[in-house]
Amino acid sequence: MNATSPPNTWDSYPDVNGRFGDFGGRYVAETLMPLVLDLDRAYAAAKADPSFQAELNGYLTHYVGRxxxxxxxxxxxxxxxxxxxxxxxxxxxxxxAHKINNCMGQILLAMRMGKTRIIAETGAGQHGVATATVCARFGLPCIVYMGETDVERQKPNVFRMNLLGAEVRPVTSGTGTLKDAMNEAMRDWVTNVADTYYLIGTAAGPHPYPAMVRDFQxxxxxxxxxxxxxxxxxxxxxxxxxxxxxxxxxxxxxxxxxxxxxxxxxxxxxxxxxxxxxxxxxxxxxxxxxxxxxxxxxxxxxxxxxxxxxxxxxxxxxxxxxxxxxxxxxxxxxxxxxxxxxxxxxxxxxxxxxxxxxxxxxxxxxxxxxxxxxxxxxxxxxxxxxxxxxxxxxxxxxxxxxxxxx
Amino acid sequence: MTKARIDDRFAALKAEGRAAFIAYIMAGDPDLEQSFEILSGLPGAGADLIELGFPFSDPMAEGVPIQRAAQRSLAAKTTLAKTLDLVRRFRLQDTATPIVLMGYLNPVLNWGFEAFAAAAADAGADGLIIVDCPPEESGPLADALDAAGISLIRLAAPTTDDARLAIVARRTSGFMYYVSVAGVTGAKEADETAVAPAVVRVRQASGLPVAVGFGIKTPERAAAIARVADAAVVGSALVDEVAAALAEGSPATPKVLVKAAALAQAVRTARA
CATH class of the missing domain: 3.40.50.1100 (Rossmann fold)
Structure with missing residues (x-):
């Protein structure tokens, strides 16, 4: 086996439309489309900017412990x-957990974009805690949507988020779990288009989230x-x-x-x-x-x-x-x-x-x-x-x- | 061609010099039979066009009223196929009132675009609005609808700039749907002074009538919007009548139709 990596042809994914073969894309309401396209541009610029990467690496070393x-x-x-x-x-x-790798990258991007309010979804609460943590560190208000079923079974993490200054909003719509929390976060984003950054916790969602979260992880x-x-x-x-x-x-x-x-x-x-x-x-x-x-x-x-x-x-x-x-x-x-x-x-x-x-x-x-x-x-x-x-x-x-x- | 039904209706209303009242209801809410009664009664109550929602488990752009309507509909075992059955039955008694189906992509994708478009045309549907399918993703769907003669009606939003508006308008027919507020359905209130210039912009970009929805709950709001747009869409306020009827144990149909009639009256007399 080679000790040096051959050129990574898999790096060509996703394509410009956010497609991994037949998968991915941007299936969001028209109100959000301009925001998603804007995020795509902002992330591409940050990714190409050595000072962004240097700043991120600094926090990963000294704050995250990498x-x-x-x-x-x-x-x-x-x-x-x-x-x-x-x-x-x-x-x-x-x-x-690994969640903070992504949160650190996205919070720096959010600030670079001039966003002043952070929202997130969480299931177990690990992503919520990581988001609340970086929001506390950089002084941004944080709202975490969490299914009410999960609020009940993950009480310690709800308390952690509260200690970190985040507001946890229990989601009762649908079945009150992670997918409903994500729906509710999307509803918040579509309502607060000017100032809000949606910090998605997993490598899913509309392009560029899957590629961006992958890159940060x-x-x-x-x-x-x-x-x-x-x-x-x-x-x-x-x-x-x-x-x-x-x-x-x-x-x-x-x-x-x-x-x-x-x-x-x-x-x-x-x-x-x-x-x-x-x-x-x-x-x-x-x-x-x-x-x-x-x-x-x-x-x-x-x-x-x-x-x-x-x-x-x-x-x-x-x-x-x-x-x-x-x-x-x-x-x-x-x-x-x-x-x-x-x-x-x-x-x-x-x-x-x-x-x-x-x-x-x-x-x-x-x-x-x-x-x-x-x-x-x-x-x-x-x-x-x-x-x-x-x-x-x-x-x-x-x-x-x-x-x-x- | 079923597209003609939408064009004919807007042409007739233009001749009358008034805006259209578009009523949105959810198929299967509170159950299939009552939703058929409501659907059947809407033209008589004054609905010029009907948006018939089909339910989805995860309606990301909806406020609480339509979320709950979707949950009631799913609890009543409504499917996309049963939604088309409602349209088919409606067409036995009304061949003039356009019906536009509205919902989310996954149930349609799950059916298959070509097969769905053919079935929808066969049932007598005239248009389709898919909330989570922006122009960038809707090529294959637009092809299938074109082949079946069904209008793809796209949404424009306050965040849509002129450059995007051209993209949004490109394969839209029948009418354009202007989302009057950045938000979910039935939450914020539409402001006609902000909406009026947007309607002009969307009309110029598309050459189509412009319907305005997402923030209209009262006859007063509907009338104000009807003075500046080609159509006013009301949904949450109508499905809330279903919820209210269920809460008090009364039949849903009369409550919804009374509300629809008041809204229709306000739209009809708005420019008088």
Whole structure:
């Protein structure tokens, strides 16, 4: 395997219309179209501006705490008896997850655009906390839309957002989960077009969000690739990440896209099991459609109505997936598998007991497949997993699932 | 060609020297039979054109009234196919009043553009408004509608500048829909002094009649808009009548039609 990356032809996506093959695009109301086009121009200018990148890198180093370590998970490797297992430790970032990589990039862009009010959607609350954090840091008012179901099951994060000065608005429309929070944020944006910046938390939504969020999260894969070359002198055989909207996964995958020998494996949330109908596996159990500004795989009924997702992990509980994943799936460049609530819980406990790391339930889904992948690859091979969040936020959910009281 | 029905109606109203009253209702709200009764009664109540909404689970541009109408409609098991059945039944009794379907892209995409356009034309629909399908994304849909003789009616917004207005107008027929306020349906109030110059701008760019909607709830607002636009669209205020009827346990049809008649009267006499 080459130590230097060949030219990344995958970098040509999306095209000027925000298309990853047949996926992506800009499916928004006319009122928002001029804003989305304006954002596209502003982001392109920032991306090409070395001073923007330098400013971002400064905050990533000194505020977020990057680079995050690459860690050899020795005891899990021994436990599974296959390929060496490495973790990219993005759970060690400030605020405890990968979400802040994207928030830091977008808040700097928002200020560059002269926007004075920030809105965001959140499911588990990790993106909401990360958005509230950067808004506090830069002194901007922050409104976070959160489904009322999620407000109830993620109380610690609601309190964190409040401590950071953000206003959390519970969303009761629809079914009161992440997709409804995103609808409500869009409604806010369409109402407050002059001053408001919509800070989307995942690699989905109208162009340029999927490409922009991917770019900001690609720091994960870029660092991990260099760290792996330094520690092992070679690239991994497989990289693995959990997928809800898919921002941590695309951030890990993208810098490896041109490395054809590296398998890219995304793990969706299978909830109670794919056959139960109660899951969040849009690629495995959905079909293409249009929602939230982009064309992608969606969970939907025969009439094209969106079906609620289910996962024990609020961060994966979304009925769609970023359009670049839909493209990589159809192009065959990435593989997508799934893990159930129960498998994720087992992996959660295993990671805590063997590595002394309490993972978030989201990457616990990825870990649930890593054992098989490691065994499948065999010794002398390497599998790299993004440990994209820490599990402090999940202890109540896990205690509940285990029938324990804390 | 079903497009002719929209053109004929606007031509007739122009000759009368008045604006059109366009009534929006949600198919299947509160259930299919009552929505058919409402639909059937609208021309008699004074609706010149009808926008028939079809429900979507995630209506991103709607305020609370139409969100709730969509939820009631979905709870009543309304589908896009059943929406077309309502149009088909309506056409047995009324061949003059244009019906424009309005909703979100996914149910139409899910059906398939060509097959849907053919079915909609066969049922007797005249136009289609898709809220989340801007000109940049609507090429294949516009082709399918053209082939079936159905008007694609596009929205222009306060954020749409002159350069974009030309793009928006390019494949629009029947009329242009001007979104009078930056916001969701039924939230802010349309101001005719701000709307009037926009209507002129949109009319010049498109050469089409301009209907104004999104912020008109009362007969007074409807009359004010009817003085400056070619049509006034009212939706949230009508579906709110359905909600009110359900809350008090009374039949929805008379309440909606009484409200529609008051709005129609205000539009008809606005320029008198």
């Amino acid at each position: 680079p995050s370590p690459l860690y050899f998970a020795e005891r899990l490797t021994q436990h599974f008896g296959g390929a060496k297992i490495y973790f990219k430790r993005d759970e060690l970032n400030h605020t405890g 690609s720091v994960i894969g870029t660092e991990a690739r260099a760290q792996m070359l330094q520690m092992e002198g070679r690239l991994p055989d497989a990289v693995v990440a959990c997928i809800g909207g898919g921002s941590n996964a695309i951030g890990l995958f993208h810098p490896f896209l041109a490395d054809e020998g590296v398998r890219l494996i995304g793990v969706e949330a299978a909830g109670h099991g794919l056959e139960s109908g109660l899951h969040a596996a849009s690629l495995t159990g959905g079909r293409p459609g249009v929602l939230h500004g982009n064309k992608t795989y969606l969970l939907q009924d025969p009439d094209g109505q969106i079906i609620d997702a289910h996962s024990i992990s609020a961060g994966l509980d979304y009925p769609g997936i970023g359009p670049e994943h839909a493209f990589l799936h159809d192009a065959g460049r990435a593989e997508y598998v799934s893990a159930t609530d129960e498998e994720a819980l087992d992996a959660f406990k295993l990671c805590a007991e063997l590595e002394g790391i309490i993972p978030a339930l989201e990457p616990a889904h990825a870990l649930a497949r890593v054992g098989e992948i490691a065994k499948d690859l065999g010794p002398d091979r390497i599998v790299l997993m993004n440990l994209c969040g820490r599990g402090d936020k999940d202890i109540f959910t896990v205690a509940d699932a285990l029938g324990r009281r804390i």
